[in-house]
């Protein structure tokens with residue numbers, strides 16, 4: 001009666017911990033990242049750094065996988081790279097959203113974030129929100145390809161011909177610096193830190209930027225796994241929950257510049273709800 005003869009273990013993609021066993025045996029997990037401070041980036045010493053990297057490293061250590069290998073990819077190529085098996089997990093603080101959930105198995109949220117804006121020094125077009133960009137059809141904005149901001153801008157009424165894409169964050173800043181675009185946007189922490197590192201007298205970080213009132217803001221960032229590896233994702237979630245509980249996750253976020261007030265994930269926010277469009 002309990003179907004003891006033809007079932008359980010082995011051959012149907014639920015095979016007992018297959019991917020995790022594979023990683024444990026190798027002792028190494030390969031992460032995909034896009035060089036975006038403070039989520040995941042290569043430090044000057046060549047070491048992998050960032051909140052998403054630190055949290056994933058702590059979780060994998062708990063899972064018995066001590067080493068991390070990495071593959072750098074343009075942000076827009078992270079999900080394609082994951083699907084193609086180039087890495088085991090995306091650790092880029094990538095925002096969970098319904099479209100992406102169709103292409104990747106997201107872990108539970110690790111951090112929460114809003115948006116930021118950089119303009120030319122003196123803010124000549126007086127841009128303080130996405131709607132300000134929408135209201136000035138001559139204004140242009142450079143955005144990283146594949147990033148959520150593309151949709152946020154359009155939802156706020158910015159037209160496609162005002163948006164130009166660049167491959168990575170440095171390229172978006174250089175578009176503004178050189179005058180090819182009037183503004184660039186990304187997560188608040190991304191924009192702030194890129195602005196600080198570049199230290200350009202041609203740019204201005206917009207203080208008092210008005211957060212867009214659109215679905216997906218604030219965003220919740222998480223690790224993302226291949227859709228076939230939900231066993232690994234579930235094991236990851238289990239340890240992640242423990243590390244949230246004991247304060248490790250908060251500590252790692254704070255170490256990377258995130259604040260308890262702005263960036264901690266509320267207890268009732270789950271990946272399932274975000275994927276279903278319920279948040």
Ligand SMILES: CC1=N[C@H](C(=O)O)[C@@H](O)CN1
Nearest residue numbers: 093094095147148186187
């Ligand atoms: C950490 C991050 N989140 C947004 C996204 O998930 O699309 C983009 O801003 C790109 N980088």
